[in-house]
Amino acid sequence: xxxxxxxxxxxxxxxxxxxxxxxxxxxxLDARAVRIxxxxxxxxxxxxxxxxxxxxxxxxxxxxxxxxxxxxxxxxGLAVSRSRAxxxxxxxxxxxxxxxxxxxxxxxxxxxxxxxxxxxxARAAGEARAARLVRDPAVRARGEAIAxxxxxxxxRLHAVVxxxxxxxxxxxxxxxxxxxxxxxxxxxxxxxxxAQPVLEWGLRWLERHAPPQGGLCLVHxxxxxxxxxxxxxxVTAILDWEFAGFGDPLEDxxxxxxxxxxxxxxxREAGGIGSRAALLDAYEAASGRALxxxxxxxxxxxxxxxxxxxxxxxxxxxxxxxEPSLELALTGTLVPALEQDVLDYVGALEREQTA
Amino acid sequence: xxxxxxxxxxxxxxxxxxxxxxxxxxxGERKFQAAMIANALAVAARSLDGGGEAEQEERAALRRLYAxxxxxxxxxxxxxxxxxxxxxxxxRGRFDEAAPSLLQEALRRRVTARLSISNPAYSGTTGRxx
Numbered sequence: 001x002x003x004x005x006x007x008x009x010x011x012x013x014x015x016x017x018x019x020x021x022x023x024x025x026x027x028x029l030d031a032r033a034v035r036i037x038x039x040x041x042x043x044x045x046x047x048x049x050x051x052x053x054x055x056x057x058x059x060x061x062x063x064x065x066x067x068x069x070x071x072x073x074x075x076x077g078l079a080v081s082r083s084r085a086x087x088x089x090x091x092x093x094x095x096x097x098x099x100x101x102x103x104x105x106x107x108x109x110x111x112x113x114x115x116x117x118x119x120x121x122a123r124a125a126g127e128a129r130a131a132r133l134v135r136d137p138a139v140r141a142r143g144e145a146i147a148x149x150x151x152x153x154x155x156r157l158h159a160v161v162x163x164x165x166x167x168x169x170x171x172x173x174x175x176x177x178x179x180x181x182x183x184x185x186x187x188x189x190x191x192x193x194x195a196q197p198v199l200e201w202g203l204r205w206l207e208r209h210a211p212p213q214g215g216l217c218l219v220h221x222x223x224x225x226x227x228x229x230x231x232x233x234x235v236t237a238i239l240d241w242e243f244a245g246f247g248d249p250l251e252d253x254x255x256x257x258x259x260x261x262x263x264x265x266x267x268r269e270a271g272g273i274g275s276r277a278a279l280l281d282a283y284e285a286a287s288g289r290a291l292x293x294x295x296x297x298x299x300x301x302x303x304x305x306x307x308x309x310x311x312x313x314x315x316x317x318x319x320x321x322x323e324p325s326l327e328l329a330l331t332g333t334l335v336p337a338l339e340q341d342v343l344d345y346v347g348a349l350e351r352e353q354t355a
Numbered sequence: 356x357x358x359x360x361x362x363x364x365x366x367x368x369x370x371x372x373x374x375x376x377x378x379x380x381x382x383g384e385r386k387f388q389a390a391m392i393a394n395a396l397a398v399a400a401r402s403l404d405g406g407g408e409a410e411q412e413e414r415a416a417l418r419r420l421y422a423x424x425x426x427x428x429x430x431x432x433x434x435x436x437x438x439x440x441x442x443x444x445x446x447r448g449r450f451d452e453a454a455p456s457l458l459q460e461a462l463r464r465r466v467t468a469r470l471s472i473s474n475p476a477y478s479g480t481t482g483r484x485x
Contacts, residue, residue: 186446195438197445198462204445326391333398336469340479343466 012041012051013114020113028106031060042069049073052123068105072118082242085109088119089166090244093218099157100228102237126231128239133225134263134272142233147274149235150228150256151282158249158287160218167218170245177248178210181302185309192312198339202305205346209353211250211295219247224261225271253283253291254299259341260307260334294352301345308338363403370396401472409468410434416461417441 013021018036025034038054051070057063072084082090085107094101105120133139139146162172173180182203189196221243229237255261256271256279265272270279284291315332317323370393378389411429417437418425441461444450450458470477 194435195442197438197441198466200442200445201458201462204448204451208451326388326395330391330395330398333394333473336466336473337477337479339466340470340477343462344479 011039012049013039017114024108024113025055025057025106028108029057029060029062031057031062033058037065039070053120062105066105067123068120069102069123070118070120072114073116082244084117084119086169087242087244089169090218090241091119091121093160093164093167094157094238094241094244097156097160097218100153100235100238101241102239122237124229124231124237124239126229126236128226128229130224130226130263130272133230134265134268138233139230139273143268143274144278145233145274146230146235147270147278148282150223150270150274151279151284152286153235153238154220154223154249154252154256155283155286157220158215158217158252161216162218162246164218172246173216176210176213177216177246177251178206178298178302180247181251181306182207182210185306188309188313192316196308196312198342199305199308202301202342202346205349206298206302206305209298209349211292211298214248214250214292214295216246217249218244219249219252220244221247221252221255223252223256225256225263225273226261248299250291250296250299251302253280253296254301255303255306257296258300258303258307259344260304260338297345297349297352301342301349304338304341304345308335308342311335311338359403363400366396366400366403370400398473401475405471409472412468413461413465416457416464420455420457420461 018039022034022036025031025036035056035058036053037056038052040052042050042052049072051072053068053070055066055068057066071087088104088107091101091104095103102121102124105122107117107119108114109117111117127133127136127139162170164170185199185203189199220238220241222240223238227238227240228235229239257269257276259266259269262268262272268274269276280291280293280296311331311334314328315335318325318328319332373389373393373396378386378393381389414429414434414437415425417434418427421437421440441458
């Protein structure tokens with residue numbers, strides 16, 4: 001297994017890269033000088049690489065000290081996620097809409113200076129790791145407030161409806177967003193070596209029972225515990241926007257509520273953090289409209305299947321030999337529990353329909 | 356190594372040693388990695404012990420669903436082609452109107468058998484695991 005412990009401690013950028021980055025920043029910021037005071041690896045996703053970057057900028061339009069995140073593609077990116085440039089545009093739109101997205105700072109689309117595109121954004125304080133958050137007594141004591149805050153943020157985001165200037169690279173779904181998702185997931189499953197009868201059973205059930213569209217808006221696409229930052233018992237930033245797109249607002253709510261994203265705290269239905277009611281009540285208060293609550297469970301089922309498909313794809317990245325990684329390999333072992341959830345969700349939905 | 360049982364026992368003692376002797380000494384990222392290794396060893400040990408049975412269980416349930424002889428010896432690739440057949444049937448809507456109890460049972464058995472290897476503590480709706 002090619003897990004080299006040394007790789008964890010290696011600086012994320014080489015001296016020449018840091019030099020080129022400093023030069024590029026000085027020019028882009030129109031500054032007299034830019035000093036990179038710190039560059040350190042941050043816990044990243046499986047797809048992107050994040051670094052903490054502290055800058056001292058002398059002169060120009062961004063004079064001062066800045067605590068930033070530099071986000072770039074990991075050596076091998078998944079085609080399903082958006083480019084850094086697109087993600088930056090989405091961040092700008094979300095930030096302008098008043099959502100707690102990190103403030104975008106600067107985008108670099110060219111190959112210079114790092115050989116791949118990257119962007120800089122404000123670095124929010126706090127903790128994002130889900131396992132820490134759901135177990136932290138101080139966070140748990142504030143769980144209802146955090147869930148309510150997430151509901152309000154989602155409502156603000158979902159007020160952004162197409163067409164949105166600057167976001168014309170995002171497709172607007174022409175049929176029911178749930179059916180679009182089902183088609184995408186089947187296409188992924190078709191490229192895998194093993195057939196997945198339980199996931200396919202869930203997809204077929206959803207295809208036949210898809211609820212009417214709950215609206216069409218900008219959705220985050222991956223808002224779950226682990227993808228937002230908490231400091232002093234409150235949310236400081238919503239992170240990881242690479243799956244954002246136009247879709248059904250209920251998709252974000254279903255993703256956050258799905259049983260598989262509760263990190264062991266199953267009784268706290270909203271992300272293992274707070275109650276379903278706290279999330280949805282706050283959402284309705286902020287959006288000024290009632291949610292078709294009965295349809296959210298369908299999206300929870302879809303979320304479960306989508307996470308299972310992503311887990312299978314991550315495992316395949318290891319088992320194909322292209323990207324040896326213990327973490328990727330182990331992700332595949334999550335799938336049977338997700339299959340159990342699929343059976344439970346379909347069972348509950350069917351009981352509800354016959355009741 | 357003489358048989359799967361001994362191999363499973365080897366993995367189990369490797370995991371035990373890792374957890375008892377090494378994990379307490381580690382912190383942060385290294386602790387996380389050691390915990391992942393322990394988890395991988397546990398899955399591998401359970402798979403050596405019961406992996407064959409899990410596949411047998413799934414294959415038997417699919418044979419029942421398709422009214423195939425249950426006691427025939429397994430053919431190479433049979434399980435995967437049965438899974439593929441079921442997936443095609445599901446997409447075509449063959450089980451839309453009346454999902455036979457044999458289908459429900461085949462899906463349930465597959466999940467139970469695979470969970471016994473990947474995550475035996477997990478019990479879905481009523482469970483606490485994960």
